[in-house]
Amino acid sequence: MIKDQLREVEEKISAACQRAGRNREDVTLIAVSKTKPVETLKEAYDLGIRVFGENKVQELTQKYEVLPKDIHWHMIGHLQTNKVKYIIDKVDLIHSVDSLKLAQTVEKEAAKHGLVKDILIEVNVAEEESKFGLRMEEVIPFLEQISGFSHVRVRGLMTIAPFVENAEENRSIFADLHKLSVDIEKKNIDNVNVSILSMGMTNDYEVAIEEGATMVRVGTGIFGARNYAV
Ligand SMILES: *Cc1c(COP(=O)(O)O)cnc(C)c1O
DSSP states (O other), X not given: OHHHHHHHHHHHHHHHHHHHTOOGGGOEEEEEOTTOOHHHHHHHHHTTOOEEEEXXXXXXXXXXXXXXXXXXXXXXXXXXXXXXXXXXXXXXXXXXXXXXXXXXXXXXXXXXXXXXXXXXXXBOTTOOTTOOSBOGGGHHHHHHHHTTOSSEEEEEEEOOOOOOSSGGGGHHHHHHHHHHHHHHXXXXXXXXEEEEEEOOOTTTHHHHHHTTOSXXXXXXXXHOOOOTTO
């Protein structure tokens, strides 16, 4: 079942890349495996998936312990500062840095391990009350504040677009994040590179790719609906 769904997602990613005149290699598929049991992740692993996204620290570390070590784990959910220490040496990329306090904590914990941790800045492009992330106009001042950090490396921006019936409704959100990344590049801020754009989920990843996404975070489209009741 995962096999067929994965193939369908792959086909849609390739088609979107083609429509946008982009290379398939420029878009990384992150399999969002939150709530799914390790057996299911192993199934995806056996089909070639090596990048998994999780949104809870405890769930990520539990899966990390038992699954193969060549998996790249991405923290995509809201991260509390007191939990950074549990994942700092386990994740390749933190997508959800949204405050100075969190960036400082990542800096401190990464230093303890002698690491330079790659991060994305979460941006609440649509300014939804219910969502985390900096507002668009806060991003450049924030980057200037953290550009002196030596154990944190900014690699790009992330957004969670609103839930909409028609993915086209989110096109301008993705275009706005892309535009912000271009503006940031022009500023040439030390230690800041924003070549990664993490945007697009099951309902809208094709539109996101057309607007420049370099990482798409797909859960339901690969693994089916999540059951939060269990
Ligand atoms: C759950 C989640 C996703 C995946 O959502 P789907 O709609 O199942 O593809 C992507 N990004 C984040 C931050 C998530 O929490």
